[in-house]
Amino acid sequence: MSAPIKKVWIEAGCISCQVCQDLVPAVFLVEDGNDCVVLADAGKRFGELAEDIEQAARDCPVEVIKIEHEGDAG
Numbered sequence: 001m002s003a004p005i006k007k008v009w010i011e012a013g014c015i016s017c018q019v020c021q022d023l024v025p026a027v028f029l030v031e032d033g034n035d036c037v038v039l040a041d042a043g044k045r046f047g048e049l050a051e052d053i054e055q056a057a058r059d060c061p062v063e064v065i066k067i068e069h070e071g072d073a074g
């Protein structure tokens with residue numbers, strides 16, 4: 001079990017495959033042909049959606065979904 005999620009972001013290299021949006025549409029938005037974005041108000045739901053967000057990060061084929069947890073160094 002990971003610590004609570006503090007921040008989620010997408011690094012360069014998204015291939016717009018929509019895997020993350022299919023898993024967690026309340027957090028990830030992939031508009032046609034554009035890189036994925038994390039929705040502005042998604043932070044309020046990181047707690048309830050944590051498992052799905054972690055799953056999306058694992059399933060992203062190019063591993064550009066990054067997650068910072070409470071207590072992470074840096």
Ligand code: SF4
Binds near residue numbers: 014015021059063
């Ligand atoms: S799963 Fe990864 S590559 Fe696919 S749309 Fe989401 S961020 Fe982009």
